[in-house]
Amino acid sequence: MKKEKIWLSPPHMGGNELKYIQNAFDTNWISQYGSNIDEFEKSLENYLGNSSYVTALSSGTAAIHLALRLLNVEEGDFVICQSFTFVATANPILYLKAIPVFVDSESLTWNMCPDMLEEAIKYVIQQGKKPKAIITVSLYGMPFKVEEILNISRKYEIPIIEDSAEALGSKYKGQLCGTFGDLSIISFNGNKIITTAGGGILISRNAAAKKRTLFLATQAKDDAEFYSHSEIGYNYRMDNIAAGIGRGQLETLEKKIEQRRKNHDFYQQAVKNNNDIELFSAPNSDFYSNYWLNTVILKNDFLKENLKEKFSQNNIETRFLWKPMHLQPLYKGYKFFGDNLSGTLFDTGLCLPSGTNLTDDYRARISNVLQNEIY
Structure with missing residues (x-):
């Protein structure tokens, strides 16, 4: 089933x-x-x-x-x-x-x-x-x-x-x-x-x-x-x-922010022993994120090619990071200033489930993919 x-x-x-x-x-x-x-x-x-x-x-x-x-x-x-x-x-x-x-x-x-x-x-x-x-x-x-x-x-x-x-x-x-x-x-x-x-x-x-x-x-x-x-x-x-x-x-906003931030704590624990996955986190205490979506950078080609598919096989939705505007066909030809860091992020990043109704059972399924099924 x-x-x-x-x-x-x-x-x-x-x-x-x-x-x-x-x-x-x-x-x-x-x-x-x-x-x-x-x-x-x-x-x-x-x-x-x-x-x-x-x-x-x-x-x-x-x-x-x-x-x-x-x-x-x-x-x-x-x-x-x-x-x-x-x-x-x-x-x-x-x-x-x-x-x-x-x-x-x-x-x-x-x-x-x-x-x-x-x-x-x-x-x-x-x-x-x-x-x-x-x-x-x-x-x-x-x-x-x-x-x-x-x-x-x-x-x-x-x-x-x-x-x-x-x-x-x-x-x-x-x-x-x-x-x-x-x-x-x-x-x-x-x-x-x-x-x-x-x-x-x-x-x-x-x-x-x-x-x-x-x-x-x-x-x-x-x-x-x-x-x-x-x-x-x-x-x-x-x-x-x-x-x-x-x-x-x-009326439930503060609770939802708390739940999203708890999701981030969960992902920190889930990937802490994996040097090939880097969780995007606030750089210091000046920055307080609601962690609307938790995102990771995948540091080897195998993960980039296979992690999204592993999640899909387990009926877990993930999404690539936003494709930057300067790489979109619609905006080809418009001036761009930078070193294409955003393009690199797009190539190596993944958005993970981050809903405020993420249950313990859901977390266990996500954790199983991250810790047991990715290699």
Whole structure:
């Protein structure tokens, strides 16, 4: 009999989601208006602190798109973007017919390399323009090198869009990810640490930016009694049912972070005696990761060729690391700054099951593959 599937990062309901969904039905707010949206935004603003103004949207991708719009990115503008990320980080640049410039990772956090970032900025300035924005990512829940990147941002007066899609609850020196950028985003896709069955948020630093975000996210309707539109807008608002799921999920966030971090402790023990497997971990105490996904680097060719298949034979889902943007066919020909560290990580890395509902039985099956079946 085939064993039950162990998924990489499945949704995990917290208990009160149905209560808030039922409230949407009871009040007949089955739309992009309603108390669930208002309360979800308020709860996130309280959680994040640091002058965070939250707008609930249909996806994290929509949030990045609107962040670029808020920064007046237009056709022909340059936007510097971390290469090692999911494609949704970069695609909104092309939505606006702007020009992405990709920056490689550094080895400690796997996120944007400050040295390569500065080289990229200097290159763009030599083209006669200053970059309109820098998009940096906290990959797999690991905060980027916040101080170095922010110092460069301030030096050249280029705003930061902080892609914390995977990093809700992660911290740098005690401050939550999602609060460092001029604009920040978080995703609530089905595989994230909490979900709204899709969805995301744009986090701005003042009420005016939040008002502008909401305007663009609801078709940019002018202040008139009839439907009048002076600029292009989008249907990007989160709906009241999705926000109800989010309210229930948010109530269990701290427990989910604790569970993800316990998964990391489990993997540390599972691979501690194997010199051919290196678990990606926080470089020091300044970095507090939610360990949304636990990832490993495989140090010999046999493991690279066989470990994923061994997991698959045991009905355990794994996934390769993100293929960097500068290696994607879609982005062939765009400028890239770095030594292809991200490409090496892609070639040698693997994501392991990291869900908050990982049971002791599941851990035993995973551990058996890692310790007994890989050679």
